[in-house]
Amino acid sequence: MLLKFRRGLTHITLVSMLGVLLAACGGDTAGPAATVPADCPNVELSYWNPFTGPDGPFMGTLTDKFNTDNPKIKVTMTTQADYYTQIQTAAASDTLPDVAIIHADQVATWAFRNVLRPMDEMVSTMGVAEADFPAAVWAAGNVAGKRYSIPLDIHPMTMFYNEDLLTAAGMTAPPKNRADFEKAAQAITDKGQKGFMVTSGFPVQQIFSMLLYQNGGQWFNEDGSKAMWNSDAGVKALQWLKDAQNKWSEPNLEVDAELAAFKAGSAGIIWNGIWQTTSVTGESVTFKGKATSVPQIGDKPATWAGSHQLTMPTHKSGADKCKDAAAGIFIKYVVDHSVEWAKAGQIPANSKVRNSAEFKALDPQASIAPSVENAFFPPSIPGITDAFSKLDDAVGAVMSGKATDIKKALDDAANGADQILAENKSKYGTAPGSTP
Amino acid sequence: MATISQAQGQPLAPSRVVGRRKLNWTPYLFILPHLIFFAVFVGYPFFSGLFISMQSYDYLRPEANRFVGMDNYIALFTPGNVKFSEFWNALINTIEFVVYSVPPLVIIPLLLAVLLNTKTPGRNFFRAVYFAPWVLSVAVTSLLWWWIFQSQGGLFNYYMNALGLPSPRWLSTLPWAWVSIVVATVWWTIGFNMIILLAALQDIPDQLYEAAAIDGATGAQAFFRVTLPLLRPVLIFVIITTVIASFNLFGQPLLMTRGAPAEATGGGGTEPVMLRIYTEGFVRAFQGSAAAMSFVVAALMIAISYFNFRFLRERE
Numbered sequence: 001m002l003l004k005f006r007r008g009l010t011h012i013t014l015v016s017m018l019g020v021l022l023a024a025c026g027g028d029t030a031g032p033a034a035t036v037p038a039d040c041p042n043v044e045l046s047y048w049n050p051f052t053g054p055d056g057p058f059m060g061t062l063t064d065k066f067n068t069d070n071p072k073i074k075v076t077m078t079t080q081a082d083y084y085t086q087i088q089t090a091a092a093s094d095t096l097p098d099v100a101i102i103h104a105d106q107v108a109t110w111a112f113r114n115v116l117r118p119m120d121e122m123v124s125t126m127g128v129a130e131a132d133f134p135a136a137v138w139a140a141g142n143v144a145g146k147r148y149s150i151p152l153d154i155h156p157m158t159m160f161y162n163e164d165l166l167t168a169a170g171m172t173a174p175p176k177n178r179a180d181f182e183k184a185a186q187a188i189t190d191k192g193q194k195g196f197m198v199t200s201g202f203p204v205q206q207i208f209s210m211l212l213y214q215n216g217g218q219w220f221n222e223d224g225s226k227a228m229w230n231s232d233a234g235v236k237a238l239q240w241l242k243d244a245q246n247k248w249s250e251p252n253l254e255v256d257a258e259l260a261a262f263k264a265g266s267a268g269i270i271w272n273g274i275w276q277t278t279s280v281t282g283e284s285v286t287f288k289g290k291a292t293s294v295p296q297i298g299d300k301p302a303t304w305a306g307s308h309q310l311t312m313p314t315h316k317s318g319a320d321k322c323k324d325a326a327a328g329i330f331i332k333y334v335v336d337h338s339v340e341w342a343k344a345g346q347i348p349a350n351s352k353v354r355n356s357a358e359f360k361a362l363d364p365q366a367s368i369a370p371s372v373e374n375a376f377f378p379p380s381i382p383g384i385t386d387a388f389s390k391l392d393d394a395v396g397a398v399m400s401g402k403a404t405d406i407k408k409a410l411d412d413a414a415n416g417a418d419q420i421l422a423e424n425k426s427k428y429g430t431a432p433g434s435t436p
Numbered sequence: 437m438a439t440i441s442q443a444q445g446q447p448l449a450p451s452r453v454v455g456r457r458k459l460n461w462t463p464y465l466f467i468l469p470h471l472i473f474f475a476v477f478v479g480y481p482f483f484s485g486l487f488i489s490m491q492s493y494d495y496l497r498p499e500a501n502r503f504v505g506m507d508n509y510i511a512l513f514t515p516g517n518v519k520f521s522e523f524w525n526a527l528i529n530t531i532e533f534v535v536y537s538v539p540p541l542v543i544i545p546l547l548l549a550v551l552l553n554t555k556t557p558g559r560n561f562f563r564a565v566y567f568a569p570w571v572l573s574v575a576v577t578s579l580l581w582w583w584i585f586q587s588q589g590g591l592f593n594y595y596m597n598a599l600g601l602p603s604p605r606w607l608s609t610l611p612w613a614w615v616s617i618v619v620a621t622v623w624w625t626i627g628f629n630m631i632i633l634l635a636a637l638q639d640i641p642d643q644l645y646e647a648a649a650i651d652g653a654t655g656a657q658a659f660f661r662v663t664l665p666l667l668r669p670v671l672i673f674v675i676i677t678t679v680i681a682s683f684n685l686f687g688q689p690l691l692m693t694r695g696a697p698a699e700a701t702g703g704g705g706t707e708p709v710m711l712r713i714y715t716e717g718f719v720r721a722f723q724g725s726a727a728a729m730s731f732v733v734a735a736l737m738i739a740i741s742y743f744n745f746r747f748l749r750e751r752e
Contacts, residue, residue, distance in 0.1 A: 085718060091496050113496040113721065200608055201696050253587060254608035255694055260588035386720050389702075390518075396698025400608060403700035416702055419518045427492060427722070429500065 036072050036329065040322030045075045045330060046097035049308075050083035054278065055344035062340045066333050073326045075099075087313075091115045096313035099327050102149060104140035104307035105378050105385050111143040112382035112428045117314045118146040119328075126150075126328040128335060132350050137307050140377045144431040149309035150331055151349035152338060154372040156305035157203070157210055158274040159295065160281065163288035165193055165268040174292050181269075181295045185248040188268035195248035197258035197267035198241065200400035205392045206304045207271055211237035213376050214298025220387075224379035225425065227417035229391060230410035233298075238398055238406045240297065245399060252400050262289070273306070274368060277345045281364070291364040293371035305375035307349060310334060347372045383424035387417040489727035496721070508728035518702065519716075523729055525703035526712035527736075533708065534682040536618050541678050542671070544622060545629035550659065552630070553637045563634070567627035574624075574687030581620035582607070582692045608696045613706045617688045625681070629674050636670035637663070676744045683737060686710040709733055 036043060051059050056079045063077045078097070080086040084106070090096045091114065102110055110116045130138055133151050141149035161174050169187035171180075185195030198204060209219065209229075217233025220226060228234075245251060250261070261267040262280055265287055270280075271294055281289040294303055310331045312324070334341070338348035339358045347369050348354050360366045378384045394413035397403035464471075492504050511519045548566055552559050569577065584591040585606035593603035606616045640663065648658045664671075685708040689695060695704025695711065703712070713733070717726030 088496060088718070109721075113494065115496065200698070201694060250587075252605040252608050252697070254605065254696060257586065257588045257608075260586065264589055266588075383720065393698040393702050393704070394700065396696070397700035400697040402697055402705075409700050412700065412702075416518045416521075423722075427494070427500070433499070 036325050037322060040325065041072070043073045043322050043326040045073060045099060045323060045326055047075050047077045047099040047330070048083075048086075048097040049077065049079055049101040050081075051079050051101075051344075052081045053275070055275070055346075058341055058344035062334060062337055065337070065340070066330060070329065070333070073329065075330055087115060088113070091313070094316045096315065098312065098323050099330060100311050100313050101152070101308050102311045104137065104149075104151070104309055107141055107149045107309055107311065108143045108380045108384065109382045110311075111146075111148045112432045114432065115313055116148045116311045117319075118148055119150075119312050120147045122312075122324060122328045123147055123150070126332045128332055132352055134349070134351070134373055134375065136375055136377050137305075137349050137372075140307060140380055141309055143380050143382075146432075149311045150335060152308045152310050152335060153341060153346040154305045154307045154349050154375055155274045155346055156303045156368060156371050156375055157206060157271055157294050158277065158291050158368055159269060159271055159293065160262060160276065160289060160291050161269045162262065162265065162267070163290050165191070165265075165287075169268070174290065175269075175295045177295055178297045181297065185244070185269060189248045193265075194250060194261065194267045196244055196269045197249045197253065197261050198245050198271070198399070199253040199255055199258050200251075200396050201253075201255035202392075203272055203304075204241070204399055205388065205395045206273075208234075208238055208241055208395045209391075210294065210302055210304040211240060211297055213302035213304075214296060214300060216299055218376075219391075220379055220384075220421075222379070224381040224384060225418075225421055227387060227390075227414035227421070230407065230414040234410050235407050237298070238395065238410065241395075242398060242406065274347065274365075275345050277364065291368065293368045301371075301374045303371040303375050305372060305377075307375075307377065308346075381424070382428040383420070386424060387420045390414075390416040390420065485727045485730065488724055489731055491724045492722075493724035493727070494721050495723060504724065508725045509732070511725065512728060512732060519725060521701050522703050522712060522716075523709070523732075525699060525701065526707050526709040527733065529705070529707055530683060530685055530709040532614065533617065533685050534679060536614055537621055537682045537685075538675065538678050540618065540622050541625060541629060541682070542675055545626045545674075546633055546667075546671070548626065548630045549633035549637055550663070553634060563631075566630055569624050570627035572624065575691060577620055577624040578688050578691035581616060581623070585616045585692070607693050610697060610705050613689075613693045613696065617685075617692060617706060620688055620692065621682075621685075629678065632670065632674055633667065636667055640666050672744070672747070676741065679740065679744070680737065683733075684710060686714075 047063065049056075049059060059079075060077060063075050067073070067075055087096070087100065087102075087110065096115065100116075102116065107116065111118075128150055134154070137151045137154055141147055141151065159174065165188050166174065166184060169184065169191050171184045171187065175181035175184045181196075187195070189195035198207065212218070212229055212231075212234050215233035215237050217231045217237065218228050221228055249258075253261075258267060258270045259272060259276060259280060262270045263285055265285070272280075274291070277291050278284060281291050296302075312327055312331075335348075335350050336353065338346075338350060338353050339356060339362075342348050342353075342359055342362055342365050345365070347365055348359060349372075353359055354369055354372075359369070378388075390413040394403070394409040398406055398409050403409040489508055490503060490505055491501050492507075493501050511517050512523050514520050552563050552566075556562075585593075587593060587603070587605050587607070590606070592606065596603040604612045606612045644662050644666075645658055648662050653661065689704075689706045689708055690711055693704075693706045695707035697705045699705055709729070713726050713729045716729060717723045
């Protein structure tokens with residue numbers, strides 16, 4: 001398996017002019033405010049997240065603000081590197097935090113591995129409503145019929161473009177559809193630069209997946225027992241991507257090489273996660289580096305995205321009603337004030353926050369935000385990311401030229417993934433805590 | 437002891453028992469401290485690992501652990517199984533790395549040691565220089581060489597381009613990815629082997645070289661007829677430890693190539709077996725299968741070490 005790296009989800013250092021107003025404004029989106037029971041004088045909560053990049057301080061600020069606004073609760077935030085290793089070590093020694101960030105595609109795995117607990121009962125008292133979230137990102141937290149997480153953000157695939165090169169090639173606006181995109185990439189390439197740089201490693205599988213969904217395909221069947229990416233839609237998607245590499249990119253690029261080329265000014269357009277925004281736009285580059293939502297290449301809009309979700313880990317001593325109430329208040333507060341978190345280069349999952357005036361003032365997040373409405377997520381079953389390792393290899397092998405038969409590469413990857421899915425199913429059973 | 441007992445006229449049998457007990461306890465007491473550590477940190481994990489390798493095992497889901505006999509091993513030897521292709525791809529990668537890396541990791545330090553054993557001015561400075569990289573961590577070393585080899589403005593390709601030479605993708609195509617990893621590893625670890633070989637060279641008496649010189653031996657003859665034979669025990673130690681160290685390859689591909697390039701059959705072209713085992717056990721949570729992989733690798737390493745030791749014994 002090629003290692004799937006979650007790049008340290010990073011930065012955006014936009015000047016916050018509205019910061020002072022946020023606490024007040026965020027309150028508008030709140031439902032009926034939950035309170036800590038009267039017999040819980042001072043509740044201390046521990047909160048873990050993997051935000052080791054420049055995004056960490058934004059979450060720190062938000063946590064500090066919560067502590068100021070809620071004098072009866074004290075939240076201590078800990079940012080961990082090598083996050084899921086820390087989580088499983090803590091689970092083994094029963095030292096899990098009270099609140100933890102988990103990625104959307106990992107929620108089911110950790111629910112089945114006894115790290116997370118269902119929070120159905122709390123969701124109603126917390127005042128978090130399903131209607132406030134895009135259906136796909138909310139569904140990611142539903143495991144075997146129970147709710148295990150509340151979505152905090154959605155971080156989509158984003159198009160970064162060098163406006164100087166685009167203008168020089170005669171384009172007045174970033175491409176939004178296939179015809180314009182191909183024209184722009186070709187025009188920039190004709191001028192002597194690379195129109196669209198794509199690597200043979202991360203995030204090329206994610207780019208392929210996006211094209212797969214845009215062509216009407218999907219990763220897995222409904223119950224997650226079979227890989228479906230070797231469909232016609234998949235072949236078409238990978239063929240387009242391979243052709244794009246031949247026409248507009250250097251071949252065989254290693255991970256991050258497209259970012260380096262873009263920063264050096266030799267690549268017109270790249271697609272990568274929104275978390276790269278600060279490193280390739282604004283002051284970080286000597287040209288006009290811009291970010292916007294990815295264009296629609298296939299028949300329908302679809303955007304690859306990840307999502308950070310707020311969860312409540314298990315404790316062997318059982319639930320503590322004071323801590324649970326406080327955790328509910330904290331989670332609701334963080335979601336309601338996620339515009340503060342959006343400044344770190346994220347799109348809030350909560351639609352009310354996403355539609356707020358404060359968020360719409362954030363550039364380029366606001367212009368990327370509409371794409372999260374059509375973000376897709378894998379089925380919420382344990383070990384689903386294991387199956388993606390096969391797809392990573394197939395797409396990487398085609399892009400690096402090690403495999404030339406696209407259909408066969410996708411078929412082989414689907415067969416391997418089916419084996420992994422079957423093995424996971426027999427290992428995990430049908431619901432957390434069940435023995436197969 | 438028995439004679440003394442008889443001479444003192446005491447009954448034979450009990451005294452003998454007492455005497456033997458005294459004799460027998462002493463060596464055990466001497467090895468006891470080590471035995472405790474061995475039992476706790478090697479013996480127990482070994483048998484516990486063997487037991488885990490025969491289960492469907494996840495330490496976070498004790499309720500679901502179950503005995504599966506040899507299934508985890510059978511999967512590793514069943515062509516067509518995902519684990520078969522992933523495991524053997526990674527194991528063969530590791531063996532490839534051992535083959536590529538051990539010769540330079542022995543020969544270059546040997547030549548450096550011979551050079552630095554002469555009375556050249558500044559030799560202490562050079563000893564320190566060649567040894568210095570060894571104190572760095574794998575992360576620092578890998579990042580440094582990643583910067584040198586990366587394709588967009590990396591040091592190597594920058595100069596290759598400037599000289600009009602072809603600039604291969606050092607980190608994402610074969611065989612260049614192995615070249616990068618071997619170069620980084622050689623730069624990083626030659627200092628250690630060099631110091632050991634240097635110490636051994638300093639133990640070779642000067643008279644032997646004087647005698648060789650009187651007999652009319654050239655420098656090369658002295659090296660092959662005097663230096664090498666006397667260095668052999670240490671050289672074999674260096675070879676064995678280097679083979680084992682190369683077998684444990686993990687950090688350099690993890691940080692430099694991330695296992696790239698991807699193989700169509702699954703796995704990566706530079707993914708080492710230690711990384712595969714880690715992924716199986718701690719990313720995928722199949723600790724039973726990961727333990728089985730470890731035992732297959734351990735068996736292979738025991739076999740290789742056995743042949744190494746036999747080789748050593750026969751020559752002596």
